[in-house]
Structure formats: C-alpha cells, structure tokens
Amino acid sequence: MASILDSNTVLQHPATEETHDEHTSELHNEQVSEGDSDCDVSDGLTHGYQNAESGSEESVEGNKEDPLRFEAIQKIERLALSFLEQLAGSLPNQRADITSIGISQIPINSRSKYPKIELQLADRHKTSECIRVIRYPLKRKGASIKPFAQILRVMDFAHQALVDNVPLTKRDMYYKDVPLFKAQGTVDRLVDDLACDIGPRTGRPQNCNLFRAASKGLICGTGLTIHLLEGKVISINDLEGTLIPTGEAIERFELKEDISWVLVVEKEAVFQTLCRFQFASHQSLPGPGLIITGKGYPDVATRQLVKTLSDNLPAHIPIVALVDGDAYGLDILSVYKYGSHSLRHENEKLAAKRIEWLGIWASEIADLEIDLDTLIPITLHDEKKALAVLSRATDVVPTKWRKELTRMLHIRRKAEIEILSGSSSQKSNSLIHYLAHKVCHFIEMSA
Numbered sequence: 292m293a294s295i296l297d298s299n300t301v302l303q304h305p306a307t308e309e310t311h312d313e314h315t316s317e318l319h320n321e322q323v324s325e326g327d328s329d330c331d332v333s334d335g336l337t338h339g340y341q342n343a344e345s346g347s348e349e350s351v352e353g354n355k356e357d358p359l360r361f362e363a364i365q366k367i368e369r370l371a372l373s374f375l376e377q378l379a380g381s382l383p384n385q386r387a388d389i390t391s392i393g394i395s396q397i398p399i400n401s402r403s404k405y406p407k408i409e410l411q412l413a414d415r416h417k418t419s420e421c422i423r424v425i426r427y428p429l430k431r432k433g434a435s436i437k438p439f440a441q442i443l444r445v446m447d448f449a450h451q452a453l454v455d456n457v458p459l460t461k462r463d464m465y466y467k468d469v470p471l472f473k474a475q476g477t478v479d480r481l482v483d484d485l486a487c488d489i490g491p492r493t494g495r496p497q498n499c500n501l502f503r504a505a506s507k508g509l510i511c512g513t514g515l516t517i518h519l520l521e522g523k524v525i526s527i528n529d530l531e532g533t534l535i536p537t538g539e540a541i542e543r544f545e546l547k548e549d550i551s552w553v554l555v556v557e558k559e560a561v562f563q564t565l566c567r568f569q570f571a572s573h574q575s576l577p578g579p580g581l582i583i584t585g586k587g588y589p590d591v592a593t594r595q596l597v598k599t600l601s602d603n604l605p606a607h608i609p610i611v612a613l614v615d616g617d618a619y620g621l622d623i624l625s626v627y628k629y630g631s632h633s634l635r636h637e638n639e640k641l642a643a644k645r646i647e648w649l650g651i652w653a654s655e656i657a658d659l660e661i662d663l664d665t666l667i668p669i670t671l672h673d674e675k676k677a678l679a680v681l682s683r684a685t686d687v688v689p690t691k692w693r694k695e696l697t698r699m700l701h702i703r704r705k706a707e708i709e710i711l712s713g714s715s716s717q718k719s720n721s722l723i724h725y726l727a728h729k730v731c732h733f734i735e736m737s738a
Contacts, residue, residue, distance in 0.1 A: 508593030512581035514548035529571035551578030601643035609733040611649035616706030618676035666704035
C-alpha cells in the first residue's frame with residue numbers, strides 16, 4: 292500500500308493537549324480556581340470581539356514569513372494591549388504611577404468606583420461563536436487579581452514561544468511558575484482557552500505550532516513507517532510499543548504493506564501483553580494489523596493517528612476498540628469516536644467515526660464461561676458515571692452501548708479486560724483467542 296498521508300494532511304492537527312479524564316472537563320466553565328472568586332467569568336453570544344488597536348507588529352516583523360504564527364502573535368498582543376489600555380484608563384482622576392502604587396494598595400471597598408477590567412476569550416465549550424468574559428474587580432471581600440495574573444502569564448509564555456518558534460508543553464509552563472498556578476489543571480484550562488481563542492475564529496488550518504502536546508500513546512505492528520519533519524524515520528515493529536509522535540513533528544505516514552485491521556486498546560498493560568505475543572502478526576489472524584493504546588483517556592497525538600487511519604484506510608479494514616465494559620471504558624471509546632467535551636471545537640478534526648466497539652461486553656460474559664462472582668462489583672461512582680453517559684444524546688451513545696450499560700447496572704458487575712488478561716498463561720491465551728475471534732468477525736463484516 293502506498294503512503295496513506297501526505298505532509299499537508301498530516302499537519303492538520305489541533306494545537307492543544309487532551310485532558311485525560313473527561314469528567315474533569317465539566318469544570319472548565321467554572322472560574323479559574325475556587326479560591327479566586329473575585330474574578331467574574333461569564334458567557335455571552337457574540338459574532339466578534341472588541342478589537343484593541345495594535346501597533347506592535349514591528350516586534351514580530353521577522354515572523355511574517357509564517358502568516359499563521361504571525362497572526363497568533365498579533366492576537367495575543369491585542370489581548371495584552373486591551374488589558375493595558377483598560378488598566379491605564381481605570382483611574383481617570385488619578386495620574387499616579389500604577390507601577391509604584393500597586394493595585395493591591397487600592398482599598399478593596401473603593402475599587403468598585405473604578406471601571407472593570409475585562410478580558411474576552413473564546414468559549415471552547417460552545418459550538419457557536421461565544422465568548423467568556425473575565426472581569427476584575429468585583430464587589431467581594433478577599434479580592435485577588437490572581438486569575439488575571441495566571442492568564443497573562445500563560446499569554447506571556449505563549450507569545451515568547453511563538454516569537455522564538457520553539458514548541459512549549461503545558462507541563463513546561465506549569466513548572467515555570469508553580470507558585471502562581473498551584474495546579475497543572477489551571478494551566479491546562481488556560482492553554483486550551485487561549486488556543487481556542489487565537490485559532491478557530493481565523494479559520495486557520497490546524498498546523499499552527501502553538502503548544503506542543505506531550506505524547507503518551509503507543510503503537511506496534513508491521514509495515515508502518517513514520518516520517519518526521521526533521522528527517523528522522525520511525526519504523527514500527529510488532530514486538531514493542533513505539534511512542535506516537537506529536538502531530539506537528541510528523542511529515543507523513545507510510546504503509547509498506549497491506550494491513551487487515553486496526554485495534555485500539557484502552558490499557559497499556561493489555562497492550563504490552565499483545566506485544567509480547569506478537570499479536571499484530573499472529574498466525575490466527577487473516578493478516579497483519581496495528582495495535583494502538585492511549586493509556587486510558589487518549590492524548591491528542593493518539594487521537595490524531597486514529598483519526599488519520601479512520602479517514603484514509605479502505606472501508607474493508609476495520610478499526611475496533613477493546614475497552615472495559617463499563618461507563619468509563621465507553622467514555623474513553625466515545626472520546627475516540629465522537630470527540631471530547633473539553634476540545635469540542637476540535638472534535639470534527641479528531642473524531643474517528645469509523646471506530647467500533649469490539650468488546651468486552653457484559654452480555655458475552657456467560658458465553659465466555661466467566662462466573663459473575665469473579666467480576667468486580669460496580670461502585671457508586673460507576674453507577675453515577677453510567678447514568679451520566681446514558682443521559683447523553685442518542686447520536687453519541689449507540690443502542691448497543693446503552694444496552695450494555697443498562698445490563699451492567701442490572702447485574703451490578705462490570706466486565707473489565709483483566710478478566711481475560713491475567714498474569715497466568717491460560718488467561719493470556721484466553722485474551723488472544725478472544726481477540727482473534729472478534730477481529731476476524733469484524734473483518735468478515737467489513738468485507
């Protein structure tokens with residue numbers, strides 16, 4: 292099979308990193324942190340931004356050869372300029388030097404006399420053009436300007452990375468100012484907000500190197516070669532996992548031989564077991580395949596790869612997923628197939644619609660001759676998560692998923708992959724037999 296991707300296709304990638312645990316994304320519309328309750332964050336529908344005038348193009352004159360990066364730099368500078376202009380105009384009757392006084396020395400009960408300072412950011416949780424407004428000050432005691440300090444610090448890091456054309460990870464940002472951010476999640480939210488703000492509204496391709504997502508996904512198999520922009524070539528093998536590079540580092544993928552299937556595995560331990568048995572080229576299968584794991588909730592690089600395979604491989608090659616037969620397993624599968632809440636604005640570019648649920652299903656436990664008593668009882672958290680998944684729209688929770696989740700709630704047990712992949716040789720063989728049978732079934736169905 293010839294190369295399935297050219298450089299233009301491969302570089303269409305979002306610039307943000309996926310939050311691994313999707314249930315945490317429900318907090319993203321809240322304030323930056325609960326301790327900073329003086330900073331008002333509100334939503335509003337809009338068709339444009341209040342654009343501050345920008346006369347700072349000279350600072351990035353040397354970057355004009357890269358229009359996408361130059362445009363991102365300009366947007367960050369306009370946000371910063373808007374903040375500074377509002378700050379300078381917030382004390383119309385006092386020409387005091389703000390840098391010498393410090394806003395912290397202004398009495399809290401007198402701050403309301405001055406105009407509020409606002410920053411408007413795109414709301415990545417809305418599909419339409421919405422904004423989030425961060426305001427300061429508010430009429431509350433214990434006020435702090437920390438939320439503004441945090442977003443401005445992230446803007447500073449992003450601006451410097453863009454000007455220098457040096458990729459920067461969220462983890463790098465966090466460790467540059469731990470006392471200010473306090474937690475990695477604060478940086479994650481702000482970076483995603485900023486990336487959304489300076490990206491989708493321009494209609495730009497997703498190849499603007501803003502922030503580099505830290506990779507964690509693995510792939511094994513035969514026949515796949517990854518060509519990097521720096522000239523390095525990575526050849527995948529069926530004996531061990533290879534780290535999936537970030538999208539902005541990849542020039543193209545190339546398949547040197549036909550493959551028959553693609554298997555996405557939820558857990559790294561199961562992935563390593565399959566590598567040890569060289570399952571990607573196992574004799575019980577009709578042809579070689581690729582095995583991918585995102586180690587739980589997948590990062591963006593892993594989702595990009597699965598999306599790329601979904602869009603470019605022929606329809607007769609099935610793309611299937613092995614996840615736990617519980618609400619969390621299906622939530623992970625949903626991230627691959629339909630996208631995530633935290634990166635809703637990028638779902639169209641990351642969702643691999645072709646991926647199907649191979650197993651493990653609660654309904655097949657009896658056929659596998661597994662005693663129900665050996666299954667782990669569901670917890671209150673499992674039940675709450677299952678009900679949350681079942682409450683989603685029908686177009687993102689297929690009928691099969693609903694039936695299996697309902698069965699799990701009925702039997703009060705969850706079917707985890709480990710029931711087939713224990714440490715014993717017998718259980719490992721059971722896993723291989725189970726997967727070989729199911730993969731062959733999906734190949735026949737796709738023919």
